[in-house]
Amino acid sequence: MKRIVMFILTNLLVMLTIGIILSVFGVRSYINESGGIDFNALLIFSAIVGFTGAFISLAISRWMAKMMMNVQVLDPSKNLSSHERELVDMVHGIARAAGMTHMPEVGTYQSQEVNAFATGPSKKRSLVAVSTGLLEEMDRDAVEAIIGHEIAHIVNGDMVTMTLLQGVVNTFVVFLSRIAAWAASRFVKDELAPIVHIIAIIVFQIVFSILGSLVVFAYSRHREFHADRGGAMLTSKEKMIHALQTLQGYKDRAIVEKNQTSVASLKISGQKKAVSWFSTHPDLEERIRVLRESNL
Template sequence: MDFFAEQDRARRAGRWLLLGFGCALAACIVLVYLALLPMTAGEYGEEIALWQPGLFLIVALAVGGVIGGGSAWKVAALAAGGGEAVARTLGGRLVARNTTDAAERRLINLADEMAIAAGIPAPPVYVLEDETAINAFAAGDHPRAAVVAVTRGALDRLTRDELQGVIAHEFSHILNGDMRLNMRLVGVLHGLFMLAGAGRVLLRSGGGRSSGKDKNGLVVLGLVLVVAGYLTGLAGRLVRAAVSRQREFLADASAVQFTRNPQGLLGALHKVAQQASGLAHGQGEAVSHMLFDGRSSASALRSAGGLLATHPPL
C-alpha cells in the first residue's frame, strides 16, 4: 500500500472541497444582492443598474457580519473546555499513566508508541466504561489540548494490533488538525443558518405595523434571507460531509504509516462492521462525526443517499 500517495490524494481532494464553502458564501451574498436590486428603483420606474458597488459592499458586509459573528460564537462554544470536556460528557474516565490494569496498561503503551510515530506529545487517554461497542475518538482544537478516548468494547474485543490501528487512526486526526477544521466548518454552517434566522425575524417584522413599500420590502428581504440561508446551508453541509470523508481516508492512510501494519486497522474495521453502530450515550448522535465508527441510524436516515454521511462506507 502506498500510504503517502493516499495521504496526498486525500489532502488534495479536501482542499478542493473547502473551496465549496467559499462558493457557498459568495452565492449567498449574490442572492441577497440580486433580491435587493428591485428595491433600488425610483418611484417612476427608472431602469435598474445591475451593478451597484455601494449596495454590493453593504450586502457583503451585512451578510458577512451575520455569518462571521455566528461562526465565531459557535467555534468559541465548541472549543470551551477542550477535548477533556467532550470525553467527560460522554462518560469517559481518565486512565492514570501508572495504572496496573493490564488492558489499560496496553492502551497507555499504544498511545505512547503512536505519539512517537506521529511526532506529537502523548495526549491524556480516556475509557468510556459503559460503552460495549468498539469505538474511539479524538477531541480538542489543538494537539496540546487533545485527548484520545476508546470504549470498553474496544479494549476488550480488539487484539493489540487492531487497537493499535484504531489509536493510530485517531492520532492522525490530531496531527492533521481535523478537529480544529471540523469546528470551523461547523461554525460556518451555524453562521449560514443564522442568516435564515435573521430572515425569519424580518418576515415577522414585515407582518407587523409596517405598511406599504417598507412592509413589502421587509417581507421580500426576509424571504430571500431564509431561502439563501437554507440553500447555502445545505450546500455547506454537503461540502462538510465530503471533507470529513476525505479526512477519514487520510486518517486510515496515516494509521498505516504510523503502524506499518495495515492488517491491524483492517481487522478492527471488520469487527466494527459486525456490530451495532454508534454509542449508547445520549450524546452519541451529536458527536458521531468524531467517532471511529460514525454510523448511526438517525444519520443514515438523513444522509441523502450517503451525501451527508461524515464517514465513507466500511
Template sequence: MDFRESIRVNNRKTKLVVLSYIAIMLLVGLLADIAIRPLSNAGLLYDMKLYLSLAAIPYFTLGVLACTLIGIFIINKFGHKMMLSGSQYRELDPTGTLSDTERQVANMVEEMAISANLGYLPRTFIMESEQMNAFAAGWNKDNALVAVTSGLLSKLTRSEVQAVIAHEVGHILHGDSKLTLYVGILANVILTLTNIFAHVFLFSRSRNSNANKAKMLLMVLNFVLPLITQVLYLYLSRSREYMADAASVQLTGDNQAMISALQKISGDHQVHDSASKLNDEIYTEKYRAAAYIFNKGDSVFSTHPSIENRLKKLRGE
C-alpha cells in the same frame, strides 16, 4: 497505494469545503448589506464588488464574521469537553497504577503520538461499553484525547488496537476535531442569520431593484442552505475518515491490521444491532457518534464512508 497522496487529495477536498463555507458566509452577509443599503441599480454583482472594495462599510458582513469568531472562541474553550460528557469512562494516568491492558493502551497512545511527531501526549480514556468503538478529540496539549471502549480492547488483537489508536491519533494530527467544530460553527452562524434576514425581509419591498433581488435570494437561501451546508459538512467528515485510515497505515506501517480491525468492528456492530448507541439516553451521544471510528455509511447524509469503500482504499483498490 500511496497513502501520503491519499492524505494530500483529501486535504485539497477539505480546503474546497472550507472555502465553500466562507463563500456562503460572505454571500449571506453581502446580500443583507445590499438588501438594507443598496449602492446602485447596476446589478447585485456590482454592489458586491463595491462592498468588497470597501466603497461602503459592509456592516452585516462584518457582523456575520464577528458572530463566527465568537462561536469559534467558545468552541476553542469548551468544545472538546462535550466528547466525554455523560460517558462512563476512566482516564489512564501513565504515572499511576494501571493494569496490564491499561498500561498497554497508554503505551500505544504514547508510541503513536511520538511516531506522529505530535510533540505532546494526548490524554487516554477507556469507556465502559461492550460495543467496539473509539474516538479522538482536541488538537493541542491542553485538549487532545483518545478514547477506546472496553469492548474494543477485549475483542481486538494488540496490532489491531494499535491500528485503531493510530487512526485516532491521525485525527488529532490533522486537526480534524478543530476543523469539524469550526465548520459546524460556520454552518450554524450562516443558517441562523440567513433565517433571521429572510424573516425580516419577508414582506418588505424597496424601490431599488438590487435590494429586492437581494431579499429574494436570501429567502431562497433560507430554504436551500440547510441542505447544502449539511451535505458539505458530511462530505468533509467522510474525507477525514479516509485520511485517518491512511494515517494509521503510515504510523504503523501495516495496512492489514487496520483492515482486520475495521472488519471486526463492523461485524460487532451488526451483531449488537446497529441501531443501539453507547449511553443512548445521553444527549451528547449523537454529537460524539460522528467522531467514532465506525458509523454506518455511505451516502451524502452519512458521517462515515461505507466499510466496503474504506477497505478498498486500504487495499489500494
C-alpha cells in the same frame, strides 16, 4: 462519529445561546433606521457570531467529550491495571511515532458499542477515548490500528480545519436565518414583530444548521480516508485493513442479531443514499478497498 457529533451539537448550542442573548438585548445593528437590512453589517455580524461559536466549541471540545461520554481519564502517574497501562503505553507510543511532543490524554468510557474518538482544541491538548466495547471486541492489532487512526486525526489537525469550515458554515447560517427571520416578521403586526423575529431566528437557525451540517459531514467522510492512511502508516497497512474488517464483521453480526443500537453507533455502512449524507464515515467496504489500492 462521536467526535463530529459532539462538536456539531456543542456548536449549535453555543450558536443558539449567542443568538438568543443578542436578540433579547436588541443587538440588531444590521437592521437600518428604515427597517431594512444592511447586508454588509449583517455579513460582518454573521462572521463574528459564526466563528465565535465554532471556536468556543473547539475550546471546550475535550471537556464536553469527557462530560457527555463520562470518559474516565487514565493518569499514567497513578496506579493503573495492566490493561489500562498497556492502553496508555500504546497511545503514547503511537503518538511519539507520529511526531507528537505533547502526549494526548487517554481515556475509556463504558459502552457496548465498538467506538473510539479523538478530540481537543490542539495537538497539545488532545484526548483519545476508547469504548470498553471496542477493547472487548477487537484484538491487539486492531486496537493499535484504530488508535493510529485517531492519532492521525490529531496530527492532521482535523478538528482545527473542521472548526474553520464550521465557522464559514455558521456565518451563512446566521446570515440566512436573520434574513428569513426579518422577512417573517414583516408579515405580522408591528407590536408582534420583535417576538416573531426572535422565534423565527431560533427556528431558522436550527433548520439551516442541520442543512449546513451536511457540509461538515461530507468533510468528515473525506478526512476518514486520510486518517485510515495515517493509521496504516503509523502501524501497518495490514493492521488497519484488519481493524476495518473487524468493524465490518461486527456490523454484519449486529445486523444478523438485529442489534440496532450497535448498528446505529457505527453510522458507517449500509445506508441508503439520502441517509448516508448524514453519516460521518464512509462505507466500510469502500474504506477497505481504498486502503488496499493505496501504495503504502
